[in-house]
Amino acid sequence: MLDTLRDRITNALGSLRGNKKLTESVVNDALRQVRRALLEADVALPVAREFIEQVKERAVNAETLASLTPAQSIISIVHEELTVLLGDSNVPINQSDGGPTVILIAGLQGSGKTTTAAKLARVLKEKDKKSVLLTSVDIYRPAAIDQLKTLSETVGAEFWNTDSSTSPQDIATEAVTHARRSSIDFVIIDSAGRLHVDQKMMDEIERVHHAISPHETLFVLDAMIGQDAVNSASAFNEKLDLTGVVVTKLDSDARGGALMSVRQITGKPVKFIGVGEGIDALEFFHPDRMASRIIGMGDVLTLIESVQEKADEDKAKQLEQKVRKGRRLDLADYRDQMLMTLEMGGISSLAKMIPGLSSSKLPELGSADEVVRREIAIINSMTPHERERPAIIRASRRARIATGSGVEVRHVSQLLRKYEKLQKTMRKMARQQGKGRMQIPGMEQLKDQFPM
Ligand SMILES: Nc1nc2c(ncn2[C@@H]2O[C@H](COP(=O)(O)OP(=O)(O)O)[C@@H](O)[C@H]2O)c(=O)[nH]1
Numbered sequence: 001m002l003d004t005l006r007d008r009i010t011n012a013l014g015s016l017r018g019n020k021k022l023t024e025s026v027v028n029d030a031l032r033q034v035r036r037a038l039l040e041a042d043v044a045l046p047v048a049r050e051f052i053e054q055v056k057e058r059a060v061n062a063e064t065l066a067s068l069t070p071a072q073s074i075i076s077i078v079h080e081e082l083t084v085l086l087g088d089s090n091v092p093i094n095q096s097d098g099g100p101t102v103i104l105i106a107g108l109q110g111s112g113k114t115t116t117a118a119k120l121a122r123v124l125k126e127k128d129k130k131s132v133l134l135t136s137v138d139i140y141r142p143a144a145i146d147q148l149k150t151l152s153e154t155v156g157a158e159f160w161n162t163d164s165s166t167s168p169q170d171i172a173t174e175a176v177t178h179a180r181r182s183s184i185d186f187v188i189i190d191s192a193g194r195l196h197v198d199q200k201m202m203d204e205i206e207r208v209h210h211a212i213s214p215h216e217t218l219f220v221l222d223a224m225i226g227q228d229a230v231n232s233a234s235a236f237n238e239k240l241d242l243t244g245v246v247v248t249k250l251d252s253d254a255r256g257g258a259l260m261s262v263r264q265i266t267g268k269p270v271k272f273i274g275v276g277e278g279i280d281a282l283e284f285f286h287p288d289r290m291a292s293r294i295i296g297m298g299d300v301l302t303l304i305e306s307v308q309e310k311a312d313e314d315k316a317k318q319l320e321q322k323v324r325k326g327r328r329l330d331l332a333d334y335r336d337q338m339l340m341t342l343e344m345g346g347i348s349s350l351a352k353m354i355p356g357l358s359s360s361k362l363p364e365l366g367s368a369d370e371v372v373r374r375e376i377a378i379i380n381s382m383t384p385h386e387r388e389r390p391a392i393i394r395a396s397r398r399a400r401i402a403t404g405s406g407v408e409v410r411h412v413s414q415l416l417r418k419y420e421k422l423q424k425t426m427r428k429m430a431r432q433q434g435k436g437r438m439q440i441p442g443m444e445q446l447k448d449q450f451p452m
């Protein structure tokens with residue numbers, strides 16, 4: 001995904017590395033290369049220009065953090081600004097307060113609307129356990145309706161059947177009414193597209209939009225088309241007030257410019273990305289993850305350094321002292337560590353920066369964060385004495401703590417076992433003290449869980 005862009009940006013930033021002192025001309029030169037990489041990826045000119053300006057301004061004013069080399073601080077500025085450019089953070093689907101949530105899918109022909117409608121239905125059904133009704137208002141092409149019907153069966157969603165004599169807005173209205181009566185959670189309405197924006201199509205989709213007032217109007221944007229697709233998105237946005245964008249075909253050799261520009265140009269967030277023809281190839285869009293991917297975080301050092309910089313230094317020092325002296329860590333210390341991990345964005349956000357960790361692992365990492373939150377809840381339900389002396393936590397205490405924190409007893413036991421293991425690791429580290437810099441335990445734990 002976006003390989004060329006990533007390679008070029010990594011190269012540009014790589015030219016900074018090795019320079020102990022960064023002169024203005026070295027930085028300018030690197031940023032010129034970044035700008036060129038963006039333009040070659042088909043990022044809209046004003047967007048690329050503003051991006052570079054922003055980075056430059058921050059680079060000039062940045063006091064270099066003690067823990068980062070000058071090159072690393074530029075890289076982290078680029079990373080942060082890319083994240084902002086892409087939309088900051090994931091924006092979830094809007095949901096109805098009562099009755100079915102209605103999602104209208106709009107876009108040009110061939111952009112992937114029908115496929116996306118089915119992929120989205122699958123996500124809602126499988127991940128959120130919601131009931132979904134799919135329907136198509138593409139009355140001009142019976143084949144398009146059949147395509148969606150078949151896909152509905154594949155994903156196990158209900159399909160609202162109609163005939164071509166009903167108007168698109170009536171089909172949409174009837175589908176929503178049916179969903180309301182049958183207490184179906186989501187209605188996804190696939191629409192007809194043209195090869196280019198034309199008045200007739202815009203009027204039609206506007207009527208559909210008006211008839212059902214969807215909670216979510218998603219524009220499906222084909223990444224292969226680039227700038228022109230972004231212009232279409234703007235045209236749709238003027239008529240329909242989009243609530244989000246789905247960028248499809250990012251698995252192809254699309255250059256990425258559309259993905260990089262659409263947020264800035266339309267002001268609407270990219271909510272999902274399509275990454276393949278398969279029905280399961282739809283991902284929630286995470287700007288920070290994409291930014292990491294683009295700058296090719298081959299630089300684990302940057303990661304570790306910035307982690308150390310963000311970590312609460314005093315606490316980290318206290319802990320380091322404790323470990324160096326070979327003192328026992330109690331569960332309150334452990335909780336501090338876990339809180340720190342969450343403050344830094346969670347295990348998933350730390351891990352995605354690690355090169356070579358496949359993106360298919362990321363959902364599992366999200367659940368690692370849940371474990372962390374659960375552990376914190378468990379520790380919160382202990383008495384101070386228990387935190388200090390976990391060995392006293394036997395069956396009856398375990399049961400009380402489990403009830404107090406709303407988990408099962410086995411979760412409490414799991415945590416206690418993990419703590420035992422951690423104790424052993426700490427003792428080993430204490431024995432090795434002086435042999436090098438101590439790692440933050442959060443990172444250690446990460447390595448245990450995910451072999452690199
Ligand atoms: N590689 C790839 N192909 C996609 C993706 N989304 C859709 N397609 C393909 O694009 C073509 C058009 O998709 P379709 O959903 O029929 O587009 P529509 O005309 O907008 O409804 C089909 O061949 C899809 O398999 C994607 O994320 N990646």
Ligand SMILES: [Mg+2]
Nearest residue numbers: 113114115144
């Ligand atoms: Mg279609």
